[in-house]
Amino acid sequence: MFKVYKKLLAYVPEKKYMISISVFLSIASTFAIAGAYYYLYLFFERLIVVGDYTGSAFYAWVIFSLLIGGTTVYFIGTLASHVLGFRLETNLRKRGIEGLSEASFRFFDLNSSGRIRKIIDDNASQTHTIVAHLLPDIANALVKPFLLLIIGFAVSLRVGIGLTILTVAAILLYAGMSGETQFMKRYQQALERLSAESVEYVRGIQVVKIFNADARSFKALHEAIHDYAKFALNYSMSCKVPWVLLQWAMFAVAAILVPFIFLLPGVFMHGPETAVELLMLMLLSGVMFSTIMKVMYVVMYSFNGAMAVDKLEEMYEEMHKDTLRHGTREDFANYDVEFDHVTFGYGEKPVLDDVSFTLRQNRSYALVGASGSGKSTIAKLISGFYRVDDGEIRIGGFPLEEYSEKAVLENIAFVFQDVKLFKTSLYENVALADRNAGREKVMEAFRRAGCDSILDKFKDRENTLIGSKGVYLSGGEKQRIGIARAILKDARIIIMDEASAAVDPENEHELQKAFAELMKDKTVIMIAHRLTSVRNVDEILVIGDGRVIERGSDRELMAEDSRYRFFQDLYAQANDWRVREHA
């Protein structure tokens, strides 16, 4: 538990003093409340044993002040811990933002945006709870039992011993409440299975409906639901006896004690004293039990908090592991791209395995291959936002990591299929590619990328807003805006994912023209989908199983019995296929 707090508090060095304030105030309030109980004892003694009513009125006032004072102080302590908790939450989120701006693109390829946001959002707010609400409670819970015992012994040795025995019994019963491990284990397994079945059920519901197959898919979920309920019940039943006994001891403590009283020697001679002792033992044990119960809640919530921190740190770790390194080199001697024994993968299995090749500047290259061959991965790696697992990517003779981030940004541009637009105007979305460009140049980029026909659609033209408060663009249109950005950026190396007809068929030709405009006099690496369009590029690299298996011009490759020719043939066939061929 303390480890969790140590870990958490490392994120809020600037507000660490709030811990001391909060802990100090909580403990002070605990003393005040415990003091109230001690004065309650004095009050009863005066009232019952001495029979002095006037003197007891004084004690009544003391109790009153202590209770109110204690409650107020506790509240101030809680406020202090809230200040701390909220700052912690803020700092954890900031840490997340920092991680986002450092992580390599592999991290974003592997984790969906929704998932990343949820992990940061949900867990950060959970950690604030364990600091804001639990910190004072923990301080409270740790001190209170000892104070209660002290009061018990102050009342009398017998009350002290009685309270100690009851406390130990309660703690033992709590320990017994964790249930039997085998029940716990089966319960956990049932829970995991239920979770997996629910996911599969919900995901498959569309298919299940379309095929009228409900009975069977239901069966698996039903089984999981009922198994879970059964094991959960078994598990809770295994906790039944200790829990019931604990409650019993708490509620019925007076009835448990009364028969024993008569065993005490001279009980009738010191009647009033014994009565007060009994009364105090009952009151103190009641407070003791609820304190112990609170400790249990605290432990449980700290456990949840620990999981939240672990999840966050795991993700930060993952971001950090993939952090990009940048050097200081500003200028490129030339724009030749060189892969030197590059190995790269997203998980265990490498997508690229020991790939080496060189691409010359100012030439155009097309990457051809089946889906999953690694052609997109090669293109992505050149963007400079990935860290390779092994080997080196060099541009102009030097490793990519030796260049400054600015140099990489300015000299490499990429347009992939999933161009993302910001929720601002179309103009801003293009202008961000070059902050120094004037209006002229931005509009020129729109024009060259063939975006005029997009602007024509809206009455506000380039000032039209994108997104929830504005308009939506089709995939092909977004890609054309992406091309306008790249044109404005005017980088020497262009990496592009050719439009696949599936994205937006009627925009395909517009896109092709825009890409052609972008490619002029640049070093171009293109992921090709439409095999007819690449026949004029300078060189074609055929990628298969994460390796370059063939390279050459269209003419050269078509002349041999090549994989490339095989693809071209297939493409022609697919393109010429008709529904109802034989009709």
Add this chain to the structure above:
Amino acid sequence: MRKWLERRFALTPQGAAETMRAILASFLVSLSTYPPACLLLLVIDDFVFGRHRSVSFYIVLSVVILIVILLLLFLEYDCMYNATYRESANLRTEIADRLNKLPLSYFSKHDTSDLTQTIMADVDAIEHAMSHSIPKFVAFFFYFPILAVMLIGYDYKLGLAVILPIVLGYSLIALSKKVQIRMNRKYYLQLRENSESFQEAIENAQEIRSFGLSGPLRTKLDAQMEESEKLHLISEITSAVPLLSANIVMQLSLALVILLGVNMLMSGGISVLVLTAYIIAALKIKEAVETISENVSELYYLDARIERINAIRNAPVQAGEDAGISGCDIRLKDVTFSYNEDSPVLRGVTFDAAQDQVTALVGVSGCGKTSILRIISRLYDYDGGSVTIGGKDIKGISTSSLFEKISIVFQDVTLFNTSVMENIRLGSRDATDEQVREAARLANCEEFVSRLPEGYDTKIGENGITLSGGERQRLSIARAFLKDAPIIILDEIAAALDVENENKIQDSLNQLIAGKTVIIISHRLKSIENADQIVVISEGKVDAAGAHEELLGTSHVYQNLVKNAALAEKFMY
């Protein structure tokens, strides 16, 4: 009371009934905590004031009290946990059943993981509340008035001293809840804005980095976080003040009893014994109130989850009766449809897709052609006009009857974590292994299935994760072969595939659609040239319909599409 429980906590009728039993048990347990206090008072009476009773009287009374309390506690535990886990199973089953009845449009509007969360986490929370909070909380409202009446009845001054501060404190808490909700609204709005900024920052991470925008964005987000921290603190403090007052007011209960009691004692109004009794009552109530406060916060926290469960329950199901469909002519007449009210997608679509013919839908993206397919298969229900199959309006046909006649092959394929064999058999539950193999062969699956470690018995992982896109699509075509429905709907099924896989699918496609009524959308215009009928959709309406040659003469939209496709095809960089 039972109805109230059902509504308030989203319980099933059985669950509500059992919860009532648990509440009763809790109520009895709460009452049973007072006899030990009475016992104590008797002892004080005996020891201090000399009204002696026999030792055996005390012992018998103690033992009886102990046994009763023990039995009640066991009863409460059994009632609570039995009710809880039976209910959690029933609730989950009910939600799952309900989900299965909802229109498929529901699933395109809601995130899969959110719906799964409802089955898992939301029910979990209700489960926890049922076994911890609900019975105790409700029972408190029954036993507190009884206690209040008894305390006030015996001595109204002292009784009010105990009860009034508690009632007052609770009113303050209820009041503070309202203030808090108002104060929190601003903070919640900020939170939502934060979420959106976050989402955009993560979604656009690649753009942000590659245009060097990280620095300014970080500054902006950091400032936003600090702003919300401030708001959070303000809203917390405003709600803390009434809460603090409530707590102080409740502490008054004990203090007032003592002060008032001592005064009354001095004026001889009451005995020491009565005062002690009231002090014990005040302390006990304080304990109970503290426990209840924890339960209350759990219940407040439950509200959003209950709302989610009720949202699923109250979502409209699709109407329609089980009915045989004879004939497969599909007729659309003046069909209108929109996903949200202000932007109509279809503005009066009329065309017929004749039985055993291939009808292709073409048009630019966003023209509404995919919506038409969704409407014909009742993934969504149309707003106006009529859609009939074999002369029957599809809104009057249950989806299960409808899907007996229709096979749909989507671009996205959903597979289950079971064997290849079972995944295909989904197409027709009663099919023999032999029939499944035959369907797989027709769909060109044999080649890859034979490469799997255990052939048809290979488990393919969660959602078929071990298979490639082309393999998945071929499995889904095998399902359609096995199902052998007279109507087949194909929506861009090869759009995401590479040429090799596209080729393999094309091979089997013509076999699948032979002799069937087919509606198809394809991104390759050329591929649908031979369709019996091509329907050109433009801006939510039918621009023209007819055969390829015919349309070239009559439809500008079609001409343009064909021209663009030809240009794209001939283009070289």
